[in-house]
Amino acid sequence: MLRVFNVSEKNEEERGSFQPQDNVMLRLSYRFLQKEKAVLRYGPSYKLSYRGEDITRSFCDKSFVNCDKKNCKIQSPNFPGIYPRNLTCYYYIRQTHIPDGKIALVRVLQRNPHLIYIKDRNAPHLSRERQLEVGKSCHTLHDYLVVFDGNKTTAPVLSTFCKGGAALTGLTSSGPDMLLLFHASPYDFPFQDSPRRRTYGFELDVEVKFVDRESTAYVPRGSKCEYVISSQGQRSGYVQTVEHSLLANTTCIWQLKAGSSEIVWLYFLHYRHVLHPEMPRPAKCPNTFQIHDGLTTGTGEENSTTLLGKFCKLEKIPRVCSGVHAPSPHSASCSPQDSYVSTQPAMTLLLRYAAGTAPSHVEFLARYEFVDTRQWGEPTPWGGLCDRTFRVRPDRLFASPRDVFMFGRGGAKRLLCEYTFHVPSHQRISLRILRSKMGSNCTTVYRHASRRHECSHGGQPGEPAIRITEEPWSYVPVERACLCNVSNGQSFNIISYTNRIRLTFSISNMTPNEDYNDYFFEGEYNVLDAPLEVIEGCNETVRHLNGRYGNFTVGAGRGDLCAGLPRLISATDSSFLFLRVRGFTATDTNCEVASRINVFAAGGITPLASICPERRDVFTHIFSSGWEDYEFRFQYEDEDEFMWQNESISTSSLPPTTTEEYDFIEPVKRPESRDLFVEYIGNYSGRFLISWVGIWRPLRKPSVPTAKDDPCPHRCPDISACLPKELWCDGTPHCPSGLDEGAAACGLLAALPWVYLAAASVLLLSLVSLFIAVIVHRIQTHMQKSVVAAATAAVNNGHGLKSNTQDLLIPPEKDSW
16 A cells, blocks of 8 residues: 655654644555456456457557447456546457348447446546536546447537446447547546545447348448338338337438328327336426328428327337237237228328437337228128129229238128129139138038039038029029139139129138138139020029929030039928939949039038949949938827827927818928939039939828728838829839839739730730631631542433432422423
8 A cells, every 4th residue: 555644843853754733734645456356357268358459559449340249348447446547448348250131239228327437527526426527518538438329539429428327228320330439638636536435437338230221120331221122122111110229300201102092001000109217307298109091201391191190208118019919829810990091092101209219218019911992893882891793894803801810810790701703694604712721720621522613621611711602593593613712733623503603702700810811712714705505595493493304414525514413402382392313423433434413402501412323233322411310290180199209299289280180380490401413523424314203101000990091002111201293103123113103003904014914915915816717717618628529429410310409398299200
């Protein structure tokens, strides 16, 4: 320890010794430390400080390169001790290793308020204000630190500060380099406060941040803080405040320009006013943020824009959708009420810093999206928001909506769009789905058994699907296909039966993360002329069959075009239909021909049966929907109970019956429709006969008293059905076993086939003819013999012989004897 005393004149002989009455004028303390223990200057052993490289021919200049990989510390000379007087130090910071597509921003800061204090006066520090002084508050004759946005002193000054005792939030350059200039005044009062009470000098941490080159997080040097984002580039993205320091009176402008059929959707993920407590408190409204509907430059000359919001006070912020990017299942959608939506194809954001970003700044992150409101086709009268009608138009393209507000991410939960294609009656529509997607859980399945495209969920209500339907007959909808995902290489094609076909795009229970990228379709349509034969001779009326029985032919090939069109068979008298189709039930593997005969219940989605057509005598039997579960209830007059599936049910539990001999009561479960829809799919050449009969169930009764009381006198036991009496013994078998044409039903002769009857008739006729011929021959032979005998007698009479005949017929002459 070195001490300096003010020695009195009285004790000149004891000048070399210390006396208690002497005043100490200067006290100097020193201590030798090992380098590893000098952690305040060099850092701890596990994280040593990088104090820069000395620049030659300078006293205190330092150079820092690539501080992203180093623990860079900018220290005043002799830190943490007293720095020398009358000097100027330059600290150059530069980042050379920058990833592709990125920009490096250099930042200096100090979170520890005890590690920064720069003297601002040449006098003992009696006051201990813990606040930085910035700008003009720091006198140029005293000590100060200047931060430049660049590597030269001619670069813009980010801040000038002195004093300390408070944390430095940070100053950030707009590029990969920064220059710090530290100036120590030549004038100073040599007496300082104790180092135990305050550390003089400064130590600043250096950080490097990389931002996207194409982002709005920085302003290129020499440019204005203006950004123009067009929908011709990226359809959506993020807008954020610049992450480097800005000078006073700087205005940042973000212009979002959409297309003519688009609008701009903007929502904030976070927004906050950031005050720097170490700096002097800014004015009441240091930063002003505005949102305009339309394009503006902030000069106030534009009248076509609408102010959507203005935010200046610290407690006022825009609407924020903070739960949009929360992890599932906690994520939430952002509705238009929680965001900002323009009515014009443009939106402008203005942010003005009156005092720069040093005293305070605004931080926000907002997501923008250009919403495509265009829809193909014409609006359907009295239809929904996305219902469209297509006629003959030049483009002949159609697609699902791309309006995000119709999907889960825009706040909607379900969507139902109907696309109706309507052309003149002599034309037909050809649809082609190029690609589609209906979520991750729905796939398109091609059923080889029916040669139809179906959804993997089976068309259950509430599941997402693209359904193609049409009405060949009024109030008889037919679902032609159910689609989910269609790839570009395997498009789906279909031709309508009529001049009107409908595509339904339905989604339900969408999540907040789903939009038009998860549910969509794209397609095209063409108009075809229908053959005259189909329009005139095979229209819907001709192909609508009804009656108690009948038959028709289906198939493909040249000739009859009507055979390839669908048929509708309507049941009469509330009876069921029984179809007899030539072919066998098809599965996914047993049918090699390229055609199917599909039979549906009218209005049904899935086929009741899919038949593989066969030219051999192989038949498949099909019943109307509900036949297997349908039962009648029956009552005789003299009975007090109903018989129902061998069970007795009290009449008090049933509706009152009439006084007729027997009553038919409503079935337990009424089918949706007993009519049948038959279609032929494919190009397998041939004609295949289909016959139908209207049938009903025989009454379930233990016994029938008399034949006349039997409500089902013409039974077909092998199908448990009753046939119309017109079909009983009509020469054509309608029961699968042929019982209706058997001997028991029609008698022995009626049971014989007509071929055998014809042969027997011919044989009988031949035998009768032969018998007659024999009789005639015998008569002729006898007559010939009589004639010969008469002739012989005549000859004998001529020779003197008497004729016996003459003796009998002529009286004898009188003889003399």
